[in-house]
Amino acid sequence: MPKVIIAALVGFFIGITASVFAADASDVQTFFASNKVGNSPDFAFVKNGVAGPDHLITIHGYRNDGAVCRTLAEEYNSGESSSVLPGEYKCVQLNE
Template sequence: MLICAAVVLTGCTRVTVTTGSSISNEDLEAFFHKHKVDGNYAAALKKSAAGVASYLATIHGYRDNMAVCKSLIEPYNKDPSLSAISGTYYCQELR
């Protein structure tokens, strides 16, 4: 799995898993804006709380990444008590 992550991240400003380096949310989004995974656009799972958007996860590797993302956030938006910090979860297709 780490090898796969290293291959995917190689296109992101020379970041590799083995160096322990980090990339910003913006760099990660920029990478997925430029690259499809198996012919499909990735989806960013984000949360808006107190006027600030947080990048929580990237969904990729599915035939319909947006549908998977929406199914993941649905319970949290329906029942806010499931989340430790109140806010609204949403998905953004990275194209």
């Protein structure tokens, strides 16, 4: 009986955890399109590489998310030593 209860609890927690994480970048973009965090618009930090655009991180909760993202993009675009794979980094606004 204890094994059944433990198995049920483990399954429950795995189910909850799986539903919290986004399946892909479009899920993240859909969420942020209608949910702004903080006072400024939220931004996606995106790398345009050989395989196409790749949503790396979401910047939210800062006083000026756009400025933080642009600073990060400038740093990564400043030289090839900042990244292992070639590509251009940019910021994409996710909401108003």
